[in-house]
Amino acid sequence: MSKTHSGFVAIVGRPNVGKSTLMNHMIGQKVAIMSDKPQTTRNRIHGVVTDEAQGKQIIFMDTPGIHKPKHRLGEHMVKIATQTLREVEAVLFLVDATMPKGAGDEYIIEILKNVKDTPVYLIINKIDLIEKQQLLEIISSYKDAYEFAEIVPISAKVGENVSRLKDLIFNLLPEGPFYYPPDQVTDHPERFIVAELIREKVLHLTREEIPHSVAVEVEQMQLKEEKNMLIIHAAIYTERDSQKAIIIGKQGSLLKKVGQLARYDIERLMGSKVYLELWVKVKEDWRNRDHLLRNFGFTEE
Numbered sequence: 001m002s003k004t005h006s007g008f009v010a011i012v013g014r015p016n017v018g019k020s021t022l023m024n025h026m027i028g029q030k031v032a033i034m035s036d037k038p039q040t041t042r043n044r045i046h047g048v049v050t051d052e053a054q055g056k057q058i059i060f061m062d063t064p065g066i067h068k069p070k071h072r073l074g075e076h077m078v079k080i081a082t083q084t085l086r087e088v089e090a091v092l093f094l095v096d097a098t099m100p101k102g103a104g105d106e107y108i109i110e111i112l113k114n115v116k117d118t119p120v121y122l123i124i125n126k127i128d129l130i131e132k133q134q135l136l137e138i139i140s141s142y143k144d145a146y147e148f149a150e151i152v153p154i155s156a157k158v159g160e161n162v163s164r165l166k167d168l169i170f171n172l173l174p175e176g177p178f179y180y181p182p183d184q185v186t187d188h189p190e191r192f193i194v195a196e197l198i199r200e201k202v203l204h205l206t207r208e209e210i211p212h213s214v215a216v217e218v219e220q221m222q223l224k225e226e227k228n229m230l231i232i233h234a235a236i237y238t239e240r241d242s243q244k245a246i247i248i249g250k251q252g253s254l255l256k257k258v259g260q261l262a263r264y265d266i267e268r269l270m271g272s273k274v275y276l277e278l279w280v281k282v283k284e285d286w287r288n289r290d291h292l293l294r295n296f297g298f299t300e301e
């Protein structure tokens with residue numbers, strides 16, 4: 001049998017540039033969580049892309065949106081991101097073609113300068129939204145800022161150039177084993193994915209009213225095999241009573257909607273019926289408390 005090739009690849013970029021969309025397009029299944037709000041992807045989610053015929057496997061690290069640390073959660077995210085970049089075969093630095101290079105991008109470029117031996121690909125995303133002339137302008141604004149291995153314009157949403165990018169990464173991979181079975185797309189605990197799906201619904205349905213500080217903890221997840229029914233109890237944590245009231249909604253209407261939408265997604269993901277109970281709880285200022293961060297799985301023990 002011919003030898004297999006494999007390796008880890010990190011995706012970095014400002015919040016909302018389309019990291020999750022790109023990863024999901026490559027994997028072909030909803031794994032990372034997409035939202036219009038920044039910073040929904042807090043933990044490192046491994047997405048696995050395998051081409052058995054070619055004997056290639058990429059393991060994607062979906063790093064959180066790097067940004068200047070303002071509080072403990074921010075510092076933690078930056079630490080995870082920097083660690084990740086040192087461990088990988090390549091870094092995909094995603095930027096948004098519709099936005100001029102900003103302080104956030106320059107901050108990431110500064111971080112990338114500390115990761116010398118890893119090739120960095122500049123991926124200009126959302127080209128479906130711009131004219132060719134704008135693309136040339138955005139390329140010239142980046143090309144001298146860093147020695148990129150290559151600059152690749154794509155549209156993660158419509159899939160333009162995504163397979164070219166995939167081939168480019170395949171060709172970088174060193175010889176190595178398949179770390180995951182070919183049909184596996186993520187090694188993340190199911191509880192985490194379920195919690196993120198619920199969080200995504202809360203963010204979508206509340207729009208600007210609820211900050212991304214909302215957290216979800218799955219307290220219980222149990223399969224009743226005789227009914228092929230998954231019983232899930234989850235708590236939604238907010239920082240204030242006023243936020244709790246918004247999430248519950250008039251006579252519980254918003255929370256009910258969150259539950260319905262989340263249940264639909266979880267059922268598709270797990271392939272079983274789901275019974276979902278949701279609570280909303282208030283934990284003041286949880287973002288600055290270490291032990292709470294650990295509880296929510298944001299730091300390594």
Ligand SMILES: Nc1nc2c(ncn2[C@@H]2O[C@H](COP(=O)(O)OP(=O)(O)OP(=O)(O)O)[C@@H](O)[C@H]2O)c(=O)[nH]1
Binds near residue numbers: 064126155158
């Ligand atoms: N038109 C267009 N929209 C895109 C494209 N890629 C992503 N988007 C949209 O941009 C928004 C943000 O995309 P995400 O994939 O959630 O961004 P992200 O970088 O993972 O965001 P964080 O998890 O917050 O860091 C979503 O509304 C996507 O639908 C693209 O190629 N074209």
